[in-house]
Amino acid sequence: DSGVTQTPKHLITATGQRVTLRCSPRSGDLSVYWYQQSLDQGLQFLIQYYNGEERAKGNILERFSAQQFPDLHSELNLSSLELGDSALYFCASSVGGGPGTGELFFGEGSRLTVL
């Protein structure tokens, strides 16, 4: 158990819909990261937050948005869903926010299926 909690574990929805994925980082961790894992794209970095502020951005679509709240939990919002958005979405956390901050601890992922 990494200490990172993601909900829901599984989600099935239809194209055009909007979903919210939630992540609670490990106790004491200030950084939260979101990754998308699909069969054809592998593990793609989406976005990082550190203590409530956006720190780094990856290949995140404009239809997707994220935020980190004062209690440090984070939400990833996916809207106007397409079939290609079906993937496993991972949240990870780390103590610091810089490059030398150490390893990321990953949650078990939220599996999104868009029909």
Added chain:
Amino acid sequence: AQKVTQAQTEISVVEKEDVTLDCVYETRDTTYYLFWYKQPPSGELVFLIRRNSFDEQNEISGRYSWNFQKSTSSFNFTITASQVVDSAVYFCALRESSYKLIFGSGTRLLVRP
């Protein structure tokens, strides 16, 4: 730009064989960090090791060992006396000054009894 290449898509070995998973990286930074993660069939990503660019010492942890060579930009991972429980997808990852942790495409290891 940073890049991680894991050329071995899938490796199949018989239990007790040694196996090496290759990782080659590209970066312009002089300070960077390399990682290995394991993703078992259950799906979670499990941290195995982190290595700083200024520390080229090889590391051994039980049946696992890592060979970091800056001269060839490689960070290879060896499992000695493999076991069925080692079956998983293994990811190499690189983090430089941009904060992003970039993963390779992964190597699927199948250990057969």
